[in-house]
Amino acid sequence: MNPWIPYPAEVIEKRREALRVHTLRLRIRDEAIRRAYRFRPGQFNMIYVFGTGEVPISIVSDPDESGFLDHTIRVVGKMTAALVGLKEGDTVGLRGPYGSWWPLEEARGMDVVIVTGGLGCAPVVSVINYVAHRRDRYGRLKIFHGVKTPKDLLYRARFRAWQKHPDTEVYLTVDHPDREWKYKVGVVTNLFRQVRIDARKSAVMMCGPEGMMKSAVRDLRAQGVPADRIYLSLERNMKCAIGFCGHCQYGPRFICKDGPVLRFDQIQEWFGKDEL
Amino acid sequence: MPILDRNSLDLLFDALKRRGFNLVGPTLHDGAIVYDALASTADLPVGWTDEQEGGRYRVKKRADEALFGYAVGPRSWKKFLFQPVQRLWQARREGEGFRIIPEEEKPPKWAFIGVRSCELHAIAIQDKVFISGPAPDSSYPTQRKDLFIIAVNCGQAGGTCFCVSMNTGPKATAGYDLVLTEVLEPARLAIGADRHYFVVEVGTDRGAEVLRDVPHTEATEQENAAAERVVEKTASQMGRTLDTTDIKNLLYRNFEHPRWDEVATRCLTCANCTMVCPTCFCSTVEDVTDLTGEHAERWRKWDSCFTMDFSYIHGGTVRSSVKSRYRQWMTHKLATWIDQFGTSGCVGCGRCITWCPVGIDITEEVRAIRETEK
Ligand SMILES: Cc1cc2nc3c(=O)[nH]c(=O)nc-3n(C[C@H](O)[C@H](O)[C@H](O)COP(=O)(O)OP(=O)(O)OC[C@H]3O[C@@H](n4cnc5c(N)ncnc54)[C@H](O)[C@@H]3O)c2cc1C
Ligand code: SF4
Ligand code: SF4
Ligand code: FES
Numbered sequence: 001m002n003p004w005i006p007y008p009a010e011v012i013e014k015r016r017e018a019l020r021v022h023t024l025r026l027r028i029r030d031e032a033i034r035r036a037y038r039f040r041p042g043q044f045n046m047i048y049v050f051g052t053g054e055v056p057i058s059i060v061s062d063p064d065e066s067g068f069l070d071h072t073i074r075v076v077g078k079m080t081a082a083l084v085g086l087k088e089g090d091t092v093g094l095r096g097p098y099g100s101w102w103p104l105e106e107a108r109g110m111d112v113v114i115v116t117g118g119l120g121c122a123p124v125v126s127v128i129n130y131v132a133h134r135r136d137r138y139g140r141l142k143i144f145h146g147v148k149t150p151k152d153l154l155y156r157a158r159f160r161a162w163q164k165h166p167d168t169e170v171y172l173t174v175d176h177p178d179r180e181w182k183y184k185v186g187v188v189t190n191l192f193r194q195v196r197i198d199a200r201k202s203a204v205m206m207c208g209p210e211g212m213m214k215s216a217v218r219d220l221r222a223q224g225v226p227a228d229r230i231y232l233s234l235e236r237n238m239k240c241a242i243g244f245c246g247h248c249q250y251g252p253r254f255i256c257k258d259g260p261v262l263r264f265d266q267i268q269e270w271f272g273k274d275e276l
Numbered sequence: 277m278p279i280l281d282r283n284s285l286d287l288l289f290d291a292l293k294r295r296g297f298n299l300v301g302p303t304l305h306d307g308a309i310v311y312d313a314l315a316s317t318a319d320l321p322v323g324w325t326d327e328q329e330g331g332r333y334r335v336k337k338r339a340d341e342a343l344f345g346y347a348v349g350p351r352s353w354k355k356f357l358f359q360p361v362q363r364l365w366q367a368r369r370e371g372e373g374f375r376i377i378p379e380e381e382k383p384p385k386w387a388f389i390g391v392r393s394c395e396l397h398a399i400a401i402q403d404k405v406f407i408s409g410p411a412p413d414s415s416y417p418t419q420r421k422d423l424f425i426i427a428v429n430c431g432q433a434g435g436t437c438f439c440v441s442m443n444t445g446p447k448a449t450a451g452y453d454l455v456l457t458e459v460l461e462p463a464r465l466a467i468g469a470d471r472h473y474f475v476v477e478v479g480t481d482r483g484a485e486v487l488r489d490v491p492h493t494e495a496t497e498q499e500n501a502a503a504e505r506v507v508e509k510t511a512s513q514m515g516r517t518l519d520t521t522d523i524k525n526l527l528y529r530n531f532e533h534p535r536w537d538e539v540a541t542r543c544l545t546c547a548n549c550t551m552v553c554p555t556c557f558c559s560t561v562e563d564v565t566d567l568t569g570e571h572a573e574r575w576r577k578w579d580s581c582f583t584m585d586f587s588y589i590h591g592g593t594v595r596s597s598v599k600s601r602y603r604q605w606m607t608h609k610l611a612t613w614i615d616q617f618g619t620s621g622c623v624g625c626g627r628c629i630t631w632c633p634v635g636i637d638i639t640e641e642v643r644a645i646r647e648t649e650k
Pocket of ligand 4 (some may be wrong): 237238240242245246247248249254255256257
């Protein structure tokens with residue numbers, strides 16, 4: 001098996017989520033490969049656009065829905081623009097799934113606490129969807145999301161929909177509110193002072209800017225959440241996703257194969273270091 | 277142990293060629309000793325040696341006709357096993373999509389001549405990266421397959437060598453088919469005329485099989501002892517030393533240390549150290565299309581953690597300061613590598629010291645941190 005070879009996948013649906021954010025539904029063309037393909041929420045694919053390049057993108061569809069894979073892509077540069085520029089029927093190359101996954105088995109019976117920030121964060125969408133479809137396996141679902149200004153809140157409609165789910169709480173906050181803003185104000189970690197988290201029976205999964213995650217971890221730890229029940233999804237440059245190119249190193253870890261989801265106690269001594 | 281005389285070495289080369297091996301080894305090229313194709317022992321740098329110091333390399337004539345009388349040069353064997361520029365696959369538009377055409381990889385049947393002990397260790401380290409991981413690489417294992425190695429125990433240490441500190445030399449202990457110790461005895465020690473011979477140790481059945489094709493004799497006790505003395509002398513001549521005591525924790529503890537700022541004032545981030553290093557494995561990929569847009573290719577190229585692009589993620593480079601890039605490189609070589617692959621990423625070959633244009637010395641940087649740790 002040559003680990004560098006992508007398999008052709010067809011764009012079977014393209015959905016607009018927000019400004020410059022689209023979800024591509026991909027279907028691996030080869031039937032045998034499509035049937036054998038299994039992933040877990042938190043993992044990602046390397047997606048190749050003919051002649052342009054290849055980038056890591058999380059899988060946000062449900063692992064039990066077979067036959068297609070959803071990827072929500074925000075345009076930030078050449079490759080993401082090329083991906084979002086594709087039409088239904090176009091073909092991409094796909095390799096994966098790669099990396100570690102969210103602790104959805106370990107978290108059974110617990111409250112699931114999601115902390116995200118910045119301009120949307122695809123990796124946690126997979127958890128929210130997963131829990132929403134298996135409500136009886138988990139306690140409460142608490143979603144904390146912080147952005148700088150209201151216009152950075154990309155998935156307003158989604159949050160509104162999640163808020164209506166049973167046993168689900170959504171907390172939104174901005175650093176700099178405008179007049180219409182009707183949610184909380186202040187950095188996301190302020191929320192932890194206002195909302196009770198049951199430290200004994202919560203599993204925390206977070207993803208977002210490292211600065212935000214750093215203060216979130218500090219506040220959650222102060223509330224008594226054990227280090228081994230906090231999971232973070234990290235991002236680094238990736239050129240291979242299979243441990244060869246060296247680009248994704250994070251201290252002794254390779255984000256592509258040891259991550260992207262890492263348990264806090266396993267990266268404690270490195271986490272938050274500048275220019276690591 | 278078997279011994280070969282100077283002329284039988286060509287017969288050994290012939291025995292390998294008859295078996296279809298492509299010989300590569302040290303040869304003098306543009307003022308440096310580099311690894312390239314060899315036709316016979318005449319292509320070796322006969323009678324040459326090198327002088328190495330921080331930021332300095334030059335070749336000069338020796339007083340004798342030694343074949344392996346120098347240390348390692350600017351190229352390493354990784355150039356053959358992990359090629360600097362390499363196509364990974366091609367793609368062609370077809371029907372509703374495109375088809376990927378993998379590269380056809382044929383084992384090249386390399387025979388490496390004159391591999392030093394530190395380099396055997398470096399190859400073993402890259403094996404861990406490219407063969408022992410979750411999925412073996414598409415090319416390295418094929419290049420590596422069938423590789424025949426004739427190692428050489430070093431007859432002199434280079435000015436920047438520190439294999440003794442890294443426990444990787446100068447005597448080859450594993451990873452070769454045959455290993456030679458070159459012995460040169462001037463007439464006053466030898467009986468009669470000058471003597472020039474190679475004491476051979478056999479590492480594998482393949483090695484023994486090839487050696488059977490070449491006339492050789494059994495070494496006398498004196499000859500074996502002479503070979504022992506060669507490596508002992510080399511071990512005592514190391515140009516550099518590095519104290520590796522608890523080195524992983526030393527560097528983990530000193531992620532913040534003023535010495536990183538100091539070395540950053542000298543480092544040019546030229547990436548030379550990573551290019552010459554026999555264990556550095558980082559690469560990047562490039563995608564290209566032809567003018568018709570019907571045909572695309574993906575290439576892999578050596579890359580370096582000293583570039584800004586290396587750690588770029590949208591919005592900026594993670595390691596933008598020179599300090600953080602030097603720290604990444606040195607900490608990876610000597611510390612995080614141990615957690616990643618169960619071995620140091622440095623074999624003490626000294627290349628990064630010799631080929632750094634400003635002579636930054638990894639052994640000196642470790643010493644400075646160790647001595648001033650708070
Ligand atoms: C594990 C993982 C999962 C991701 N999941 C998603 C997702 O679901 N949706 C989404 O929109 N984005 C995701 N990203 C980020 C996405 O990969 C980058 O936005 C994308 O690589 C940017 O490429 P570009 O060419 O458009 O941007 P440019 O800024 O032009 O980037 C140039 C090159 O730098 C590298 N690069 C830049 N930013 C990143 C980055 N953040 N991470 C890794 N490499 C980068 C890529 O090689 C890229 O081709 C994920 C990243 C990682 C590491
Ligand atoms: S770090 Fe320097 S001395 Fe160590 S193996 Fe690499 S080039 Fe040789
Ligand atoms: S240490 Fe020397 S060789 Fe390496 S990048 Fe800096 S200046 Fe170049
Ligand atoms: S992305 Fe290449 S080593 Fe992790």
